[in-house]
Amino acid sequence: MAAWVKGGATDADAAIKAAADLLAGARTPVFAGLNADVAALRAAYGLAGVIGASLDSVAAPALYAELGVLSRAGAMLTTAAEAVGRADVVLVIGSAPWDRPIVAEIAAAAPRRGRAAGSERTLLSLGSPSNGATRHVSYPVEDGGLAVSIAHLRAFAKGNLSGEAAYADLARRLAAARFGVVLYEPAEVGELGVEMLQGLVKDLNETTRFFALPIADPFQGRALVQLSAWTTGQAPRTGFGRSLPEHDPWRFDSERQVRAGEADAVVWLATLPAPRPDWLGSVPSVAIVGEGGTDATGDAAEVVIAVGVPGESAGGTLWDERRGTLGYRAAAGQPAALTAAAVLDAIRAHLTVKDLAAC
Amino acid sequence: MSTLTLRQEPPERLDLLPVTPLSLSGLSEAEAARLPVGTSRRGLTLGDCFSLSLDGSDTLTIEGGSARLDGVGGSLSGGVIRVVGDVGQRLGAGMSGGTLTVTGSAGPFAGAGATGGTITIEGDAGDHAGGAVYAAKAGLDGATLVIRGRAGDHLGDRMRRGLLLVGQAGAYAGARMIAGTIAAQSVGDHPGYGMRRGTILTGGHGALSPSFVATGTHDLVFLRLLARSLRTISATHADLAAGALTRYSGDLATLGKGELWVAAG
Numbered sequence: 340m341a342a343w344v345k346g347g348a349t350d351a352d353a354a355i356k357a358a359a360d361l362l363a364g365a366r367t368p369v370f371a372g373l374n375a376d377v378a379a380l381r382a383a384y385g386l387a388g389v390i391g392a393s394l395d396s397v398a399a400p401a402l403y404a405e406l407g408v409l410s411r412a413g414a415m416l417t418t419a420a421e422a423v424g425r426a427d428v429v430l431v432i433g434s435a436p437w438d439r440p441i442v443a444e445i446a447a448a449a450p451r452r453g454r455a456a457g458s459e460r461t462l463l464s465l466g467s468p469s470n471g472a473t474r475h476v477s478y479p480v481e482d483g484g485l486a487v488s489i490a491h492l493r494a495f496a497k498g499n500l501s502g503e504a505a506y507a508d509l510a511r512r513l514a515a516a517r518f519g520v521v522l523y524e525p526a527e528v529g530e531l532g533v534e535m536l537q538g539l540v541k542d543l544n545e546t547t548r549f550f551a552l553p554i555a556d557p558f559q560g561r562a563l564v565q566l567s568a569w570t571t572g573q574a575p576r577t578g579f580g581r582s583l584p585e586h587d588p589w590r591f592d593s594e595r596q597v598r599a600g601e602a603d604a605v606v607w608l609a610t611l612p613a614p615r616p617d618w619l620g621s622v623p624s625v626a627i628v629g630e631g632g633t634d635a636t637g638d639a640a641e642v643v644i645a646v647g648v649p650g651e652s653a654g655g656t657l658w659d660e661r662r663g664t665l666g667y668r669a670a671a672g673q674p675a676a677l678t679a680a681a682v683l684d685a686i687r688a689h690l691t692v693k694d695l696a697a698c
Numbered sequence: 699m700s701t702l703t704l705r706q707e708p709p710e711r712l713d714l715l716p717v718t719p720l721s722l723s724g725l726s727e728a729e730a731a732r733l734p735v736g737t738s739r740r741g742l743t744l745g746d747c748f749s750l751s752l753d754g755s756d757t758l759t760i761e762g763g764s765a766r767l768d769g770v771g772g773s774l775s776g777g778v779i780r781v782v783g784d785v786g787q788r789l790g791a792g793m794s795g796g797t798l799t800v801t802g803s804a805g806p807f808a809g810a811g812a813t814g815g816t817i818t819i820e821g822d823a824g825d826h827a828g829g830a831v832y833a834a835k836a837g838l839d840g841a842t843l844v845i846r847g848r849a850g851d852h853l854g855d856r857m858r859r860g861l862l863l864v865g866q867a868g869a870y871a872g873a874r875m876i877a878g879t880i881a882a883q884s885v886g887d888h889p890g891y892g893m894r895r896g897t898i899l900t901g902g903h904g905a906l907s908p909s910f911v912a913t914g915t916h917d918l919v920f921l922r923l924l925a926r927s928l929r930t931i932s933a934t935h936a937d938l939a940a941g942a943l944t945r946y947s948g949d950l951a952t953l954g955k956g957e958l959w960v961a962a963g
Contacts, residue, residue, distance in 0.1 A: 366738050367710055391739030410833035487907050490951035494909040499950035580738040588832050
C-alpha cells in the first residue's frame with residue numbers, strides 16, 4: 340500500500356491521522372465519487388454521519404435521470420436476461436448503449452421464450468452512431484436531441500401525429516412488437532427524455548408488451564442507491580449536517596457545493612476508476628483510491644491513501660450489471676494490505692471533532 | 699414591522715423555512731434568536747446570524763439577503779415577508795398565502811409547490827422556478843409567481859395551477875405542465891415539452907418541439923379575460939395577450955391539451 344500527505348510519501352497510520360485532522364475541523368465536509376464496494380460505501384455513510392458530511396456520487400447524473408422519473412411517474416422495466424430471452428423488437432436509444440456488451444448479446448440471439456418465441460429479432464436504433472458491426476434499422480435523431488426525438492416518436496405512437504415520416508414507420512414497428520424492449524443509458528437521455536420514454540412504453544402496453552431496460556452507470560451507482568436506501572431511506576445525495584439524513588439533490592451536488600465555496604473538505608472515494616474532478620484540488624481533500632490506479636499519486640489530494648481494488652486486490656460486493664443485483668467478487672490476485680472500509684473506519688476512530696467558529 | 703438584519707455572509711446554507719411573521723409573533727427576541735436555522739453540525743441559530751427587532755406584527759423584513767438563505771417564506775400562510783437582497787433555493791416553496799417579495803434574485807425552485815399567495819422576485823430566478831422539487835407531484839400549485847427579470851431553465855416544470863409571470867425564461871419552460879398559466883416576454887427552446895394541459899403565452903420562443911402543431915389565429919374571449927387579469931401585474935404582458943397571437947397545440951406526445959400562444963409576426 341502507499342500513502343501521501345501534502346505530496347510526501349508516508350505510512351498508512353500517518354495518512355489516516357492527517358485525514359482525521361483535516362475532517363475534524365471541517366464545517367461542511369463532502370464525500371464525492373463513491374465508486375467503491377458496498378463495505379466501503381457503508382463505512383463512508385457511517386463516517387459522514389459522525390462528521391455531519393453530505394454524500395454525492397460520480398454516477399449522480401445517471402442515477403437522478405432515473406430516480407426523478409421513478410419517484411414521480413413510475414417505470415416499466417425488465418432485466419437483461421428477459422430482454423435476451425423474449426424480445427422480438429429491441430429499440431436502442433442514443434449512442435452510449437452501443438459501447439456495452441448487452442447490445443451484441445441481444446443482436447446475436449433470437450427470442451426463445453414466451454409469446455415471441457421462434458420469431459426473428461429486429462434491432463432498431465434511434466440516434467445510434469454509424470455502427471457497421473451489428474445489423475439494425477437506424478432512425479436519425481432530430482435537431483433538438485434525444486428527448487425531443489422521443490417526444491416526436493411518442494406523438495406518432497399515440498396517433499396524435501400521422502403521415503409518412505420516418506418516426507411514423509418506427510412507431511408502427513414498435514406497436515407491432517409482441518415483446519418489445521427499449522434500451523437506453525439514462526444520463527444520455529436525461530430526466531425529461533426518460534420520463535417521455537417511460538410514457539411511450541406505457542402507451543405501447545395498451546396493446547402489446549413493451550419494457551424499458553436502462554443501462555447501469557459504470558460507477559457502482561446502483562449499488563449506492565440500494566445502500567443509501569437501506570441506510571438512510573433516501574436516495575444518495577444525502578447530508579447529515581443536522582444529524583438526521585436529509586435528501587436534496589440540488590444542495591448536495593458536490594461540484595456545486597465546492598464551486599459555491601460551501602464545502603470546506605472533500606473525501607474522494609474511488610477505489611474503482613472514476614474521472615477525478617478538476618475542482619478536487621481547490622479544497623482540502625482526502626483521496627482514497629485504488630492502488631496501482633492513475634490517481635494513486637501524491638498530487639491527487641492533500642492526503643492520498645491507496646487501498647485494495649475490489650475484485651482485483653481486495654474482495655468486495657459490487658453491482659453485477661448482467662444479473663442486475665449485488666454480488667461478491669473475491670480478490671483475483673494478492674490481497675492489498677488495506678481496504679477502503681478499513682481506512683474509513685480507522686479515520687472515524689481517530690476523529691476528534693474541533694469546535695467550529697460561529698457566524 | 700419586524701426586522702431581521704443579516705450580520706454577514708453566512709458561513710453555511712441557512713434554512714429559514716420556520717421563520718414567518720406568524721411563527722415569530724409569539725416569541726420574545728431572545729426566544730426567536732434560539733431558533734435553529736443552520737444546516738451543518740455547528741447548529742447555528744437565528745441570533746447567530748441575524749440581529750433581531752421584533753414587534754409581533756404580520757410584516758417581516760429581512761435586510762441583507764444572501765444566496766445561502768433557503769426556504770424563505772416556505773411556511774408563509776398570511777402576512778408579508780420582504781427580503782432586501784438575494785435568496786437561495788426554494789423561495790416560498792410550499793407557501794399557502796400572504797405576500798413574499800425579494801428585491802434581488804432567487805436561487806432554484808422558487809415557488810415550488812406553492813398553493814396560495816403572491817411571490818414577487820424583482821431580479822432574476824434560477825432554474826426550476828415554479829417547478830417541482832425531487833419526487834414532488836407538482837410545481838407551482840395555485841400561487842402567483844412574478845419574476846421581473848430572467849428565469850433559468852425548466853420554468854414551471856410540472857406546474858399544476860396558478861399564474862407564473864416572467865420576463866425572459868430559459869429552455870423547457872412549462873415542461874410537463876399539468877395546468878395553469880405562464881406568461882413570458884420570451885422563452886427558450888422547447889417550451890411546453892411534455893405538457894398535458896395549461897397555457898403558455900409568450901412574445902417569442904427558441905426551437906419548438908415537432909410535437910407542437912400550429913392551429914391558427916383566434917380571437918377568443920379567454921384571451922381578453924387573460925389580458926385583463928394580467929394588466930394588474932404587468933402592462934407589457936397584458937398587451938401581449940391583447941395582441942395578435944398564433945396558437946400551437948401540444949404536447950401531442952402526451953395528452954395534447956396544452957396551448958402555446960405566441961405573438962404573431
